Structures are given as structure tokens and as C-alpha cells.
Amino acid sequence: MTKPKLMSGITFNVLVLGATSLLTDVSSEMILALLPFFMVDVLGAEMVVFGLIEGAAETTASLLRGFSGWLSDKMRRKASHRFGLLDFRDPKAALRFRHRTVHVFIVRILDRVGKGVRTAPRDALIADSVEAGRRGKAYGFHRSMDTLGAVIGPLTAFLLFPILWYRGVFLASVFPGMAVVVLPALAPLKPKS
Numbered sequence: 001m002t003k004p005k006l007m008s009g010i011t012f013n014v015l016v017l018g019a020t021s022l023l024t025d026v027s028s029e030m031i032l033a034l035l036p037f038f039m040v041d042v043l044g045a046e047m048v049v050f051g052l053i054e055g056a057a058e059t060t061a062s063l064l065r066g067f068s069g070w071l072s073d074k075m076r077r078k079a080s081h082r083f084g085l086l087d088f089r090d091p092k093a094a095l096r097f098r099h100r101t102v103h104v105f106i107v108r109i110l111d112r113v114g115k116g117v118r119t120a121p122r123d124a125l126i127a128d129s130v131e132a133g134r135r136g137k138a139y140g141f142h143r144s145m146d147t148l149g150a151v152i153g154p155l156t157a158f159l160l161f162p163i164l165w166y167r168g169v170f171l172a173s174v175f176p177g178m179a180v181v182v183l184p185a186l187a188p189l190k191p192k193s
Contacts (some may be wrong), residue, residue, distance in 0.1 A: 011138070013125060017125060017126055017129075023179050030173035033151075033153065034170075057109055126139060
């Protein structure tokens, strides 16, 4: 039986890594969509504080990407990718119980540590999982799954918000996050032979 044309070159590893990215973004974006409003409405912070927190968080992720790329070449890629997927999800859920801006700062930094650690090994795993001539399709598929998660996350947050309010949505974001930790265990995540 031949593979469907759309999926030719998309290996099981690439499917799992794509689904993992989708769920990671759903979880993260559920929080990020509401976080500025939460900080202003509930914590009474200025919007400039949110900007500073996000700037520090993204700087952390960017700095760690270079280091994690080097590290993933030195150790098993699956191990470093899975460590990044732990993504410190529990502190994200802890936003439900936090009442200070400093807690939001800590949660965002820990979240971006996970992003910085997992990105390079994940990209290397994708490259190792497909033939050289199909890497563009594999990366394109992965990016489309990642982008889909970035759309689903805020939509889910805004649909749940009237029912669950801020802290309920933050707690609900843990569920796709838990699936992210389990999902890569299903994939061999080994280089193609």
C-alpha cells in the first residue's frame, strides 16, 4: 500500500514531533492570550511590566537555543528534547494560585527555558528522521502544526474565559501540557536507518 501523496516523507517521528508542538503551543498560548489582561485586571500591574517580563522571557529562550544546540550534539537528542518538553508546566498551572507580578515573571522565564532547551534537539530530530530531500516538507509540516497550535490556544482560552475566568483557563492549559510530556514516549525518535 502506498502512502498518500500529502504524507509522503512525513515519518512517524515527524508526526509525533508536530503533534507535540501543536499541543505545546495550545497550552502556552492559552495562558499567553490572557496573561496581559490578568496582570492588569487581577494583579494591578502596568502594561510596561508585562513588556519587560516578555522581553526577559524571550531573551532567555534565545540565549538557551545556542547552548542547547551544542548540548544536543553532545548527548542523546531525545533526552534533551524531552527535558525541554517538561517545560516546567507545573509553574504555569501555578498561575492559578499566584497573586504577585514576580510569580508571573518566574513562570514566564521557566516556560522559555523549556522552549530554549527543546528547540535545537527537536529540529535535529526532524532532520535525522527524514531523507535529505524531504527535510523541507518535514519542517514545513512541523511549522504548520506549531502554527495551528498557536491559533487553537488563544481561541480555546477566549471560549473558556467566560466560564472559567483567568485562573480556571490557566489550570485548563495543564491538560494539553500533560499530553506533551507523554506523547514523545510513543515515538522511537531515532535517526532513520
